[in-house]
Amino acid sequence: MIRAFAIVAVVASTGCATVAPQQRAILADPTMQFDSEARHEAALRHAIDNREGSMGGTGVAGGGCGCN
Amino acid sequence: MRVQLGKKACASSLAVAVLAVLGRPVNAQVAEVDTSHTVFYEAPTHTNMFVYTPSVDVKVAPSPWLEVRAGWEADVVSGASVSTKFGAVYHASHPADVVSTASVHDLRNMAGGELTVKGDTTSLTGGYDYSTEHDYQSNSLHVNARADAFQHNTQFALSYGHNFDRVCDRVQTESDPTRWSALETSTGCFTADATRTTHSIAIDTFESSWAQSWTPIVETQLTYTAQLVDGFQSDPYRSVILGEAIKTQEHVPNERARQAVTGRLAVYLRGIKGALRFSLRGYSDTWALRSATAEAEFEKNLGDSVRVMLRGRFYKQSGAVFWSDDYTGGDPPLGPRGQYWTGDRELSPFWSWLAGFRFVWTDEPEHGRILGLLESFKFVGSASVTSFSYDQYTLGGLPVSDARAYVGTVSLVAAF
Numbered sequence: 001m002i003r004a005f006a007i008v009a010v011v012a013s014t015g016c017a018t019v020a021p022q023q024r025a026i027l028a029d030p031t032m033q034f035d036s037e038a039r040h041e042a043a044l045r046h047a048i049d050n051r052e053g054s055m056g057g058t059g060v061a062g063g064g065c066g067c068n
Numbered sequence: 069m070r071v072q073l074g075k076k077a078c079a080s081s082l083a084v085a086v087l088a089v090l091g092r093p094v095n096a097q098v099a100e101v102d103t104s105h106t107v108f109y110e111a112p113t114h115t116n117m118f119v120y121t122p123s124v125d126v127k128v129a130p131s132p133w134l135e136v137r138a139g140w141e142a143d144v145v146s147g148a149s150v151s152t153k154f155g156a157v158y159h160a161s162h163p164a165d166v167v168s169t170a171s172v173h174d175l176r177n178m179a180g181g182e183l184t185v186k187g188d189t190t191s192l193t194g195g196y197d198y199s200t201e202h203d204y205q206s207n208s209l210h211v212n213a214r215a216d217a218f219q220h221n222t223q224f225a226l227s228y229g230h231n232f233d234r235v236c237d238r239v240q241t242e243s244d245p246t247r248w249s250a251l252e253t254s255t256g257c258f259t260a261d262a263t264r265t266t267h268s269i270a271i272d273t274f275e276s277s278w279a280q281s282w283t284p285i286v287e288t289q290l291t292y293t294a295q296l297v298d299g300f301q302s303d304p305y306r307s308v309i310l311g312e313a314i315k316t317q318e319h320v321p322n323e324r325a326r327q328a329v330t331g332r333l334a335v336y337l338r339g340i341k342g343a344l345r346f347s348l349r350g351y352s353d354t355w356a357l358r359s360a361t362a363e364a365e366f367e368k369n370l371g372d373s374v375r376v377m378l379r380g381r382f383y384k385q386s387g388a389v390f391w392s393d394d395y396t397g398g399d400p401p402l403g404p405r406g407q408y409w410t411g412d413r414e415l416s417p418f419w420s421w422l423a424g425f426r427f428v429w430t431d432e433p434e435h436g437r438i439l440g441l442l443e444s445f446k447f448v449g450s451a452s453v454t455s456f457s458y459d460q461y462t463l464g465g466l467p468v469s470d471a472r473a474y475v476g477t478v479s480l481v482a483a484f
Binding site: 019020021026029031032033034036037043046048050054057059 | 104281282291328336338353355359369424
């Protein structure tokens, strides 16, 4: 799986898709950001993660259990 | 004492922020203060939980290549949780036994900081968090490296975090886990109390992500996360009935290797000036728990100052290999599961849905400052409801109903 991830990443990042700097206005819009309100996302994830057996995709920082 | 440590960290950060503001040109944004307040509430069968989470975060940029962040967060917890778990088979032969609950009151304080060094296309972040609860202490270090390539169309990020955690437990006089007793209260934890001990938990988390802009309106992100947990992972307070007169502390494996792959897609819809975002996540671990998560969000600008977002989420998981709703007997999926046992509904098979919305209002004047002081001001409010449907988990054979949780957050962000 990691090998496939690396192959796809290398192929895709070698110029197959290019957006010129002057075309990036929409990509920079907050609505296009995956974590535009990180604090709110973290609060919701904290609640959800303590009710589910899963994790992942949301960063590595953080401390403590807080798992009541 | 540990609470004071968190307050001191915040006070120091605020002082640094003020000094930095005073020393900067008028129009340069050098500091951001963010305070959030989250409320969580649920009241499923026999239990309830209320958690209030305030937080303060201060971010200072003393130069274009340096960013310093410090924060404090707390969880104020009160409620009642199941203290002894048994299922339908045991309850049928012991109808007089009722599901017992224990009141929960806890306070978690977390203080931490981060330092980020930024270049034109790269950044490196290092951070530390310390948190303490009545029965749990955590020291957490993390580093994050990020690089942009191909005119910012491609972004790679690598992150690693390590937790040095400690959890309180009761001193067990027997070597046989089936004779272990659950911790009654957190009184005496992390003291010289001879009836208390601590177990260590080491958590290593690695994450790599690749984000790609494909067209002026399409972006994707692929993330791989791996985590190794080594240490005591049971709920020390929870007992499980294993058989006649065998009530023992929950006992789960010390090692757990977890991994997840998350794919995300964002598409901007020019006609309605909004963005659709989709997310899919697959997860598996060495406890044989598998899950899939699908999420969709729609976010739209309403004028220059307001953004609204709607969210829907679906989640489904299998149970851990040692999960059983009743270890005393019965036909599969009931019955014993070898050397481990748990009463944790998060390790049982279930599915859930979530619906939520978010409202963002931003005031960022092109000229001058708000009240002559603020570069920008932002209010964010969000609310979500999530509902759980348990396939097997019961409380003495009684299915859990009203398993809904409500989460609401408001935050204020001021940039100086």
